[in-house]
Amino acid sequence: MKKFTFSLLSFLLSVSLLSQNIAPPSNYCGTIDLSPVQKAFLKQIQSKHIQTTISDRAVIYLPIQVHIVGTDNGSGYYRMEDLFNVICSLNEQYQPANIYWYLKGDIDYINNSSFYEHDFASGSQMMAQNNVPGRVNVYFVSDPAGNCGYYSPNRDAVAMAKSCAGQGSTTLAHELGHYLSLPHTFSGWEGGTPAPANQERADGSNCQSAGDGFCDTRADYLAYRWNCPYSGVALIDPVGDTVHPDETLYMSYSSDHCQNKFSAEQQTAMRQYIMLVHQDLLNNPPNSYQLLDTARLIAPLNNAVNQPANSVPLVWSKVPGATNYHVIASRFSTFAIPVVDKIISDTFLLAGSFAPGLTYRWKVKPLTASNTCASYSEVWRFTAGQPNGINQQENQLSIRVYPIPLKNGSDLHVRITNINQIIMSIRILNPAGQTIYYNTDNLTESNRQIDLPTAQLASGLYFLQIEGDQGMYIRKFAIIR
Numbered sequence: 001m002k003k004f005t006f007s008l009l010s011f012l013l014s015v016s017l018l019s020q021n022i023a024p025p026s027n028y029c030g031t032i033d034l035s036p037v038q039k040a041f042l043k044q045i046q047s048k049h050i051q052t053t054i055s056d057r058a059v060i061y062l063p064i065q066v067h068i069v070g071t072d073n074g075s076g077y078y079r080m081e082d083l084f085n086v087i088c089s090l091n092e093q094y095q096p097a098n099i100y101w102y103l104k105g106d107i108d109y110i111n112n113s114s115f116y117e118h119d120f121a122s123g124s125q126m127m128a129q130n131n132v133p134g135r136v137n138v139y140f141v142s143d144p145a146g147n148c149g150y151y152s153p154n155r156d157a158v159a160m161a162k163s164c165a166g167q168g169s170t171t172l173a174h175e176l177g178h179y180l181s182l183p184h185t186f187s188g189w190e191g192g193t194p195a196p197a198n199q200e201r202a203d204g205s206n207c208q209s210a211g212d213g214f215c216d217t218r219a220d221y222l223a224y225r226w227n228c229p230y231s232g233v234a235l236i237d238p239v240g241d242t243v244h245p246d247e248t249l250y251m252s253y254s255s256d257h258c259q260n261k262f263s264a265e266q267q268t269a270m271r272q273y274i275m276l277v278h279q280d281l282l283n284n285p286p287n288s289y290q291l292l293d294t295a296r297l298i299a300p301l302n303n304a305v306n307q308p309a310n311s312v313p314l315v316w317s318k319v320p321g322a323t324n325y326h327v328i329a330s331r332f333s334t335f336a337i338p339v340v341d342k343i344i345s346d347t348f349l350l351a352g353s354f355a356p357g358l359t360y361r362w363k364v365k366p367l368t369a370s371n372t373c374a375s376y377s378e379v380w381r382f383t384a385g386q387p388n389g390i391n392q393q394e395n396q397l398s399i400r401v402y403p404i405p406l407k408n409g410s411d412l413h414v415r416i417t418n419i420n421q422i423i424m425s426i427r428i429l430n431p432a433g434q435t436i437y438y439n440t441d442n443l444t445e446s447n448r449q450i451d452l453p454t455a456q457l458a459s460g461l462y463f464l465q466i467e468g469d470q471g472m473y474i475r476k477f478a479i480i481r
């Protein structure tokens with residue numbers, strides 16, 4: 001028994017280690033240079049040939065195409081739950097610039113081990129093969145050429161390490177800053193010490209021609225990861241003044257927790273850059289951000305047992321405004337190694353691949369293109385039982401709902417035929433997940449008719465849930481008034 005407990009413990013430990021991110025790469029950002037177009041743009045804007053004050057501060061919506069890269073056999077994907085959190089944080093980080101990032105299209109899953117852990121050449125190939133035009137292409141991989149992330153000026157796309165894209169990370173904000181033309185605050189120091197004339201002075205007197213070219217970002221000589229406040233050797237500029245780099249800027253290399261802003265000039269540059277160079281991103285913006293309620297889980301009921309391992313019907317309430325739902329099921333409270341990890345537009349999913357005898361947790365999050373920030377539902381659990389022939393049985397079972405459209409005053413009839421199991425309960429749920437009919441007869445009839453008074457029945461999708469001696473299944477039906 002002791003041995004068993006120990007091996008169980010070591011299994012759980014190894015799983016929890018697996019689920020944690022490995023220590024991030026020592027190299028923060030692999031972006032060494034910007035594109036010629038970006039450099040020309042910066043030169044113009046910083047020499048004031050382009051007016052840098054924008055009176056129009058309307059929100060600019062930018063579409064992100066997410067590519068999640070796994071190994072050849074499809075393992076190692078960046079988790080969608082992390083993705084949604086990171087996009088949500090990203091929008092807080094860009095909110096002062098009135099730039100809003102939204103998810104466009106389906107997530108693109110790529111199985112390719114040489115992209116999963118890549119050098120710059122394979123990374124470039126990955127982007128050339130998979131970039132979607134008119135979108136900001138972001139690739140989540142295991143190892144982007146030894147960095148936390150980088151922006152490729154040739155491919156105009158961003159690669160991110162999964163381990164640097166967790167809660168509280170600022171790498172994505174930094175790389176997308178490059179995408180929108182921003183250099184490092186320590187620009188010029190990436191390849192070693194620049195000539196004295198090109199070192200930005202502490203007093204800012206050459207701020208337009210040295211460093212990042214912005215005058216509201218202090219001189220910065222630190223081209224490596226540093227913690228704040230800076231406590232290394234004194235940084236002395238060419239005239240002997242001490243440089244105090246600003247750890248709060250996303251475009252510096254300070255630790256993630258030190259960073260919280262883009263400067264006003266950086267914000268203006270990013271907005272101008274979009275307007276002048278990347279108008280192609282501005283087509284078809286999504287509906288603006290809308291708050292979303294939390295979904296309510298409906299079935300299987302919490303702590304249900306003996307759920308057919310090959311087909312557990314997961315059902316939750318419709319959330320007004322939501323266009324999609326993220327459904328995740330896992331054995332672990334961290335939701336590591338998910339068995340179900342899907343985005344669907346329905347409020348119903350027949351999920352399989354569970355192991356008989358094991359208990360799973362599941363939860364659901366409502367989504368829109370512009371809101372990935374809604375909370376997950378409560379976590380419910382169920383235990384999987386033996387798989388059954390539920391699919392065949394479902395094919396035989398038929399359900400007829402009439403009259404449609406529903407007439408005032410007449411009952412709604414739900415007729416179920418060919419039920420090939422002993423029924424323990426029949427339940428009908430409305431679109432909000434409330435039970436509007438419940439019967440626990442122990443019956444062997446293969447045909448049933450349920451008559452419902454219509455006063456309370458609004459138009460919408462309803463669920464019929466039958467629990468019997470061979471398991472539970474769920475059917476949807478629509479009521480149209």
Ligand SMILES: [Zn+2]
Binds near residue numbers: 030
């Ligand atoms: Zn960088």
